[in-house]
Amino acid sequence: xxxxxxxxxxxxxxxxxxxxxxxxxxxxxxxxxxxxxxxxxxxxxxxxxxxxxxxxxxxxxxxxxxxxxxxxxxxxxxxxxxxxxxxxxxxxxxxxxxxxxxxxx
Amino acid sequence: xxxxxxxxxxxxxxxxxxxxxxxxxxxxxxxxxxxxxxxxxxxxxxxxxxxxxxxxxxxxxxxxxxxxxxxxxxxxxxxxxxxxxxxxxxxxxxxxxxxxxxxxxxxxxxxxxxxxxxxxxxxxxxxxxxxxxxxxxxxxxxxxxxxxxxxxxxxxxxxxxxxxxxxxxxxxxxxxxxxxxxxxxxxxxxxxxxxxxxxxxxxxxxxxxxxxxxxxxxxxxxxxxxxxxxxxxxxxxxxxxxxxxxxxxxxxxxxxxxxxxxxxxxxxxxxxxxxxxxxxxxxxxxxxxxxxxxxxxxxxxxxxxxxxxxxxxxxxxxxxxxxxxxxxxxxxxxxxxxxxxxxxxxxxxxxxxxxxxxxxxxxxxxxxxxxxxxxxxxxxxxxxxxxxxxxxxxxxxxxxxxxxxxxxxxxxxxxxxxxxxxxxxxxxxxxxxxxxxxxxxxxxxxxxxxxxxxxxxxxxxxxxxxxxxxxxxxxxxxxxxxxxxxxxxxxx
Numbered sequence: 400x401x402x403x404x405x406x407x408x409x410x411x412x413x414x415x416x417x418x419x420x421x422x423x424x425x426x427x428x429x430x431x432x433x434x435x436x437x438x439x440x441x442x443x444x445x446x447x448x449x450x451x452x453x454x455x456x457x458x459x460x461x462x463x464x465x466x467x468x469x470x471x472x473x474x475x476x477x478x479x480x481x482x483x484x485x486x487x488x489x490x491x492x493x494x495x496x497x498x499x500x501x502x503x504x
Numbered sequence: 505x506x507x508x509x510x511x512x513x514x515x516x517x518x519x520x521x522x523x524x525x526x527x528x529x530x531x532x533x534x535x536x537x538x539x540x541x542x543x544x545x546x547x548x549x550x551x552x553x554x555x556x557x558x559x560x561x562x563x564x565x566x567x568x569x570x571x572x573x574x575x576x577x578x579x580x581x582x583x584x585x586x587x588x589x590x591x592x593x594x595x596x597x598x599x600x601x602x603x604x605x606x607x608x609x610x611x612x613x614x615x616x617x618x619x620x621x622x623x624x625x626x627x628x629x630x631x632x633x634x635x636x637x638x639x640x641x642x643x644x645x646x647x648x649x650x651x652x653x654x655x656x657x658x659x660x661x662x663x664x665x666x667x668x669x670x671x672x673x674x675x676x677x678x679x680x681x682x683x684x685x686x687x688x689x690x691x692x693x694x695x696x697x698x699x700x701x702x703x704x705x706x707x708x709x710x711x712x713x714x715x716x717x718x719x720x721x722x723x724x725x726x727x728x729x730x731x732x733x734x735x736x737x738x739x740x741x742x743x744x745x746x747x748x749x750x751x752x753x754x755x756x757x758x759x760x761x762x763x764x765x766x767x768x769x770x771x772x773x774x775x776x777x778x779x780x781x782x783x784x785x786x787x788x789x790x791x792x793x794x795x796x797x798x799x800x801x802x803x804x805x806x807x808x809x810x811x812x813x814x815x816x817x818x819x820x821x822x823x824x825x826x827x828x829x830x831x832x833x834x835x836x837x838x839x840x841x842x843x844x845x846x847x848x849x850x851x852x853x854x855x856x857x858x859x860x861x862x863x864x865x866x867x868x869x870x871x872x873x874x875x876x877x878x879x880x881x882x883x884x885x886x887x888x889x890x891x892x893x894x895x896x897x898x899x900x901x902x903x904x905x906x907x908x909x910x911x912x913x914x915x916x917x918x919x920x921x922x923x924x925x926x927x928x929x930x931x932x933x934x935x936x937x938x939x940x941x942x943x944x945x946x947x948x949x950x951x952x953x954x955x956x957x958x959x960x961x962x963x964x965x966x967x968x969x970x971x972x973x974x975x976x977x978x979x980x981x982x983x984x985x986x987x988x989x990x991x992x993x994x995x996x
């Protein structure tokens with residue numbers, strides 16, 4: 400069973416997984432709050448769930464398929480209209496892997 | 505200085521008055537815009553206004569170019585519904601300048617029915633909260649007492665209607681975000697059955713729980729708006745093809761042999777305001793006097809509702825909000841970054857407010873290696889048990905009656921220090937979303953004192969029971985006059 404004692408290192412690890420760059424004071428604050436919230440949420444671990452199926456959706460939904468035909472969709476301009484940075488028909492980001500500086504794009 | 509009220513402030517009355525040429529849509533829209541201009545500095549309900557566009561839509565109705573069951577009526581929508589026109593911000597810095605490339609299905613349906621959209625309303629950031637205090641822009645005020653919150657997350661939609669700035673509004677409800685602000689603002693608010701209304705174009709928070717629904721002054725207004733927004737949408741695979749009845753047609757037919765369920769688990773809640781309890785008890789007595797049978801039912805897993813909700817909703821949120829990466833749309837950091845991960849992490853830390861970050865952290869923790877079974881799977885098992893409780897209870901009754909919230913509207917700032925205390929306010933509303941059933945809140949009284957605050961009661965019904973649920977609500981409404989009261993508001 401997991402231990403609901405949360406250390407600041409646990410919080411730091413979760414922030415990394417969540418892609419949130421948090422400063423030390425925020426990490427400290429969240430550590431205490433997550434501790435409290437998880438302590439409350441631990442209630443559900445007292446439930447007797449033997450033989451109980453987990454339910455993802457309250458309605459008996461099934462996957463919905465349609466014919467594989469082309470339908471109208473957004474234009475490239477519409478798709479890019481909110482992008483912070485673009486280059487022609489592309490989203491532009493800083494370089495992802497090592498290389499010379501000029502290849503960043 | 506005082507400001508005149510709308511000549512017709514309910515949806516149905518306004519719709520009929522425009523149709524019968526007692527008032528033009530332009531006149532009524534101008535009245536709504538004048539009230540917004542005068543009262544918005546006190547209420548802070550709107551993120552964006554559509555004044556010119558609304559007047560053009562109204563003119564088109566008056567000239568007969570736009571028709572439909574909502575023709576000409578000023579309506580406000582929550583700012584997490586995508587619109588091609590203007591911005592869709594979710595009250596987040598992350599989306600402060602976001603311009604959606606498409607309209608939400610419900611927005612298209614409103615406009616096809618002739619509605620005049622006056623603007624988009626404030627919410628807790630990404631609909632996470634119960635007071636609008638988590639908005640990155642402002643805290644909306646409760647028109648009944650502007651030192652208090654309107655509830656949330658759809659607090660802007662509730663306050664705009666309660667302040668007479670529109671005749672109806674749309675919100676979204678993931679754990680009570682329509683019903684709780686309806687209760688705190690003295691309105692009728694309905695969370696439809698999961699799948700009744702298309703979620704296409706509703707910015708996702710927790711996809712298995714989110715549902716769009718109406719706010720109105722009256723049960724009939726909620727019914728009319730539900731008529732317009734319900735139905736299957738090929739663009740939302742979780743919307744269902746179940747036929748949509750005319751919710752207005754049968755509204756005034758009392759339910760014969762009505763059985764109202766009272767769940768003892770809803771009575772044991774600590775922190776219950778005695779005036780709320782008294783108002784709900786009086787409502788139960790009124791149903792009894794109308795011939796209803798009051799039935800004791802049991803929902804034994806209610807006490808696990810909030811715990812299950814605050815696992816499921818943050819887990820889904822952490823996944824849904826992963827899309828905000830500073831690359832495709834939304835805020836991007838201006839700080840120098842070494843690599844793409846740093847770009848993601850800094851953009852997200854700057855763009856998301858604290859509550860959103862907190863929920864992403866809870867969800868990421870609960871879904872991380874070693875904890876998945878202990879939290880997420882457990883919460884989904886609790887969901888099975890909560891749904892089973894309701895199924896069994898609804899074999900014995902037509903609807904379950906309980907308070908919507910343990911207390912009337914609280915003061916701004918009163919609960920912001922402790923996130924868990926804020927979460928615990930959702931005790932009566934979250935299980936409805938977990939089980940996917942229908943829930944409605946309506947006014948059932950006011951507190952005593954110089955500044956009376958509305959009290960709300962909740963009626964919960966089985967999946968796709970909206971027609972009957974609205975009739976049950978209408979029975980109570982027709983025997984009371986709470987929905988005729990209006991807050992007294994003066995401009996600043």
